[in-house]
Amino acid sequence: MNFLYLGRYRQRFQDIIAVMAPEDRRIIELCFGDIYIAEYCKKSERQWIGYDINDVFVNYALEHGHNAVCADILSLKKLPPADVLIFAGSLYHFNENLHHIWQLMTSCATRIILSEPIKNITSNNNIIGKIGARASAVRNGAETFRFDHDSLIEMLDSFQETYDFTYEIVSEKKDILIIINERHQHRHTGL
Secondary structure, three states: OOOOOOOOHHHHHHHHHHHOOOOOOEEEEEOOOOOHHHHHHHHOOOEEEEEEOOHHHHHHHHHOOOEEEEOOHHHOOOOOOOOEEEEEOOHHHHHHHHHHHHHHHHOOOOEEEEEEEOOOHHHOOOHHHHHHHHHOOOOOOOOOOOOOHHHHHHHHHHHHOOOOEEEEEEEEOOEEEEEEEEOOOOOOOOO
């Protein structure tokens, strides 16, 4: 992944950590892959639960003392309660299931930190783009769909018609960093 980020992969996680609030004590991270945020949560005495379909990532997290669950998040109906849910760099994998993913995310938290790549080498129709698409594949081989700024904002705007939330764009680099808040925050019970 560092290749896809041209050596700046860790910066994505630093940007996310920078927008976490002091009151964010219970954190759920979907499709976590790496344990950068888990390590930060451990050092700052926060509860972290990570969900990922890749058993290698999950086992690595477990070996380092983190609470990780191996699961296809499309099969989940609810998540345990959290102060904030983090979803970094993986929303594009669920392009055909965005409503399910949205319902899952909001089933546990009223605040979501979304970091999604919007400038992608995988969009290039050359050997570099093909390598990038293969490197980021999860389920069915190389994936070509990616959000860009306009398509992600268009999706968020259309979802506001169905779901009651506001969003704030915090930064735009290779990834766009967005904080999403439910307008009518209520306590989520989770499982």
